[in-house]
Amino acid sequence: MKPTYKISASLLNSYIYYLNNPTDKNYNSLVNHVRGIFETNKYLERGLKFEDEVFEGKHGKLSQLLKDLPKQVWANRKIIREDYDILISGKLDALDKDKGRIYDVKRVTSHTHNKYDDSMQHILYFYIMPEINEFYYLVASGNDKLIKNDVVLYRRPDEKTLEETVMHMIDNFYAFLRQKNLWKDYTEFQKAKNWGKTSE
Secondary structure: OOOEEEEOHHHHHHHHHHHHOOOHHHHHHHHHHHOOOOOOOHHHHHHHHHHHHHHOOOOHHHHHHHOOOOEEEEEEEEEEOOOOEEEEEEEEEEEEOOOOEEEEEEEEOOOOOOOOOOOOHHHHHHHHOOOOOEEEEEEEEEOOOOEEEEEEEEEOOOHHHHHHHHHHHHHHHHHHHHHOOOHHHHHHHOEOOOHHHOOO
């Protein structure tokens, strides 16, 4: 039976971040991600806390927008290859099936409107879920006393572009892993044992 290896938006974004910021610290962070070692920091913890508060109804219009929607929904798609399969998976913040939308809550210190242009998050969710046509980043930026809210919308690309983008990114990532002698680590720590219930 062929093995199945996991891919997530956070893993690919860690790879992209290292390519754009090639420091030892970012490389070590990527290696830890490949090895399934979870790292936290004050910014991640702040983001998770804010997300929980939104879901609990503590942030006005933002909370109201997501109030009646399914939250923390797992989605996945399997790619069949000759020697191994690839499982793309992720947990989305909120899903509006009727409107074909995904909402993702972000808490950041500063924000520019093109901040997520290079992110694989919306790209992978479009690929995983063919019924989704719009992906909204709901971004809260600023310090703890003054928060500004922004909405960043990405629309589904055509299927050919979407397929090519995803395959190109995965192939480049796999080539990088082999070049850096990390392929063994990846296949060991990102092997999907029960792909129907896998997590990032």
